[in-house]
Amino acid sequence: MMSAKDGNNKKVKKEKIPRTPMPQQDPQVRARNFEEVATGYSEEDALREASRCLQCRNPRCVKGCPVEIDIKDFIKLISEKKFEESLEKIREKNTLPAICGRVCPQEDQCEKECILGIKDDPVAIGRLERYVADREFKRLSDLDKECVYLDGKHKCTREKVAVIGSGPAGLTCAAELAKKGYRVTVFEALHKSGGVLVYGIPEFRLPKAIVQKEIDYLRSMDVDLRVNMVMGKILTLDDLFQDGYKAIFISTGAGLPYFMGIPGENLNGVYSANEYLTRSNLMKAYKFPQCDTPIMKGEKVAVVGGGNVAMDSARTALRLGAKKVYLVYRRSEAEMPARNEEIEHAREEGIDFKVLNNPVEIIGRDGWVDRLKLIKMELGEPDDSGRRRPIPIKGSEYELDVDVVIMAIGQGPNPLLTSTIPGLKLNSRGNIAADPETGKTSVRGVFAGGDIVTGAATVILAMGAGRKAAAAIDDYLRTGKW
Amino acid sequence: MFKIVSKKELAPDIARFDVEAPLIARKARAGQFVVIRVHEDGERVPLTIAAYDREKGTITLVAMRVGKSTALLSELKQGDVILDLVGPLGNPSEIEDFGKVICVGGGVGIAPVLPIAKELKSAGNYVISIIGAKTRGLVILEEEMEAVSDELHVCTDDGSYGYKGFVSGKLEEILEGSIAHNKKKKTDIARCIAIGPAIMMASIAKVTAKYDLKTIVSLNSIMVDGTGMCGACRVEVGGKTRFVCVDGPEFDAHQVDFGLLMSRQQIYCDDEGVCYGLYQEECKCKK
Secondary structure (H helix, E strand, C coil): CHHHHHHHHHHHHHCCCCCCCCCECCHHHHCCCCCCCECCCCHHHHHHHHCCCCCCCCCHHHHCCCCCCCHHHHHHHHHCCCHHHHHHHHHCCCCCHHHHHHHCCHHHCHHHHCHHHHCCCCCCHHHHHHHHHHHHHHHHHHCCCCCCHHHHCCCCCCCEEEEECCCHHHHHHHHHHHHCCCEEEEECCCCCCCCHHHHCCCCCCCCHHHHHHHHHHHHCCCCEEECCCCCCCCCCHHHHHHCCEEEEEECCCCCEECCCCCCCCCCECEEEHHHHHHHHHHCCHHHCCCCCCCCCCCCEEEEECCCHHHHHHHHHHHHCCCCEEEEEECCCHHHCCCCHHHHHHHHHHCCEEEECEEEEEEEEECCEEEEEEEEEEEEEEECCCCCEEEEECCCCCEEEECCEEEECCCEECCHHHHCCCCCCCECCCCCECCCCCCCECCCCCEEECCHHHHCCCCHHHHHHHHHHHHHHHHHHHHHCCC | CEEEEEEEEEECCEEEEEEECHHHHHHCCCCCEEEEECCCCCCCEEEEEEEEECCCCEEEEEEECCCHHHHHHHCCCCCCEECEEEEEECCCCCCCCCCEEEEEEEHHHHHHHHHHHHHHHHCCCEEEEEEEECCHHHCCCHHHHHHHCCEEEEEECCCCCCEECCHHHHHHHHHHHHHHCCCCCCCCCCEEEEECCHHHHHHHHHHHHHCCCCEEEECCCCCCCCCCCCCCCEEEECCEEEEHHHHCCEEEHHHECHHHHHHHHCCCHHHHHHHHHHHHHHHHHHC
């Protein structure tokens, strides 16, 4: 009892240090460039923030983390200025710290559980995670070195495992399997590894150089990354098994764009968010004409949707030079699935939120987008998702002048691979039916995880699935039991 | 990296490349396509597979220089490499013994017609082929088409070689001939496959509709990934939105909204001009 009381006293003392804000580019400036919005903690910031951690005996934060990073320990190592050890501690559970520190919704995970959060702001766990990863990258690049696993001496000699899709789930699964010594090949359909980290999340939120460094680290674990491999087309699962792969992990993501099915959606100037972001991020259309892929920049752009992908699209449009960017969402702001931080950033940059509005038609002129017809909505009773159902208000239609419309209303599972696998069970939405604990599918030796199983979700949830599947694959290959 | 094992100029600005891609060659079928990228800052360009050799492990691509990307490709020589090559994408052509078929290729569209004509011939069909170009110098793959066809008709817009006029004109002539001695006024040709510029395919569709001849076209819409991920290539077929890359590239010509296809092909015309212009300037500077 005494110690608990001591702990309380300590807590009272520590609460005096406010949560260290993240240094950021000025909203007016950053809205016109593709540089990273959040510039990262200084060492001083990191030490101050680390000192806020109570080092709880039963840290609740860890339970909030889908990959169960030893948060308490890595923060302690920061306060002791043992930054490299701190990063090693994180990497025991998470191979992509620089990425997770940036894009994880910590407010719904580790930070949500932080005991400090009850009366005060929680420890900025994500920012600290990013700090140690960035610091190590910087230290090594100053020495003209790369971040390598076990001095690059790690060699994988166990059974061959194929991972299909190189997004967060695939990369994590590959890393965990490589650590255990399995010979892993990761097959990517596009010309660059990284999946959504490369084609989807914009440079200003997740610099591609950072993604590349994390992927290089994975390569140093003796993982074979192959690009330009559209599985199901160039090789089937049977080909892989015949080629000696003993297990296969499918992590092909949510690669099928949804459209609304309203009139005018095929006009020139209507994009799926997938196309718009792929052009800008993967193909670097924001550097056109230095890079060859064009993109319609648009003067007045409307983005339809309320998730992170919608925020990314809207903020990209602004950076490409749009004078006006509307974000059209059929529910109210409270129901938006995007992270608060992203909503906040978008608003600061000047995105015009048209909440409780729904598109009914895109009106064209000579084949090009001219106006977007919207209807106003009100909220009714909660629906299946637990959110209040939006209901159109009769006669409230009006039009907005726009020249580009981006549909960011969600992505489904791409059937390109799944349709080629006999016996693979899918659910009614086309997602792979897989055991949530092991990733096991209805086909022996085939595991699946990430968005292809859950539908579009977060980077860290996909990573969690990759981790669990790696453990299950290890178990399967050691015991032969399915 | 994919090595170009041989290159042949087929016509001014049109070249054929045999590219080492053993895995793709092993799976490729007539009607499918690949997406290529020629340099690090380059765009992704879809090209139909014109031939494949499973034993040699090569696929054949035919490209016409129309913008920066195809210009860069056309400058590659034997022994050079194509940075990225992905495929085989899209669905293969439907090949069976239909009886008598007619294959129509216009301009650089002759290249993708070749493997289809070849497979149709092997399947037992009587193959009538019509190929056309603006002028004699631009007629490509004539010998190859001749080898896989029972009848070959060559057309040029300017009449410098073969039939003077469009392939659609020649097609109409043949179809008219095929019903002349038929009491029911029904053609004995079972199917038409037409590949070429959208405007050509649209006029072929118009002609064959009159004769109630089932016609398949391979659409050449703008694409990015080529795997159904982005929807850039969407077209309307029978009033429904379809993705050319995964639902096609071949569709029933009589259901295709060619107006929309042509409109969507224009999206980046200005940008492409800018990009190609800069590239040409650069080339001049280097010289």
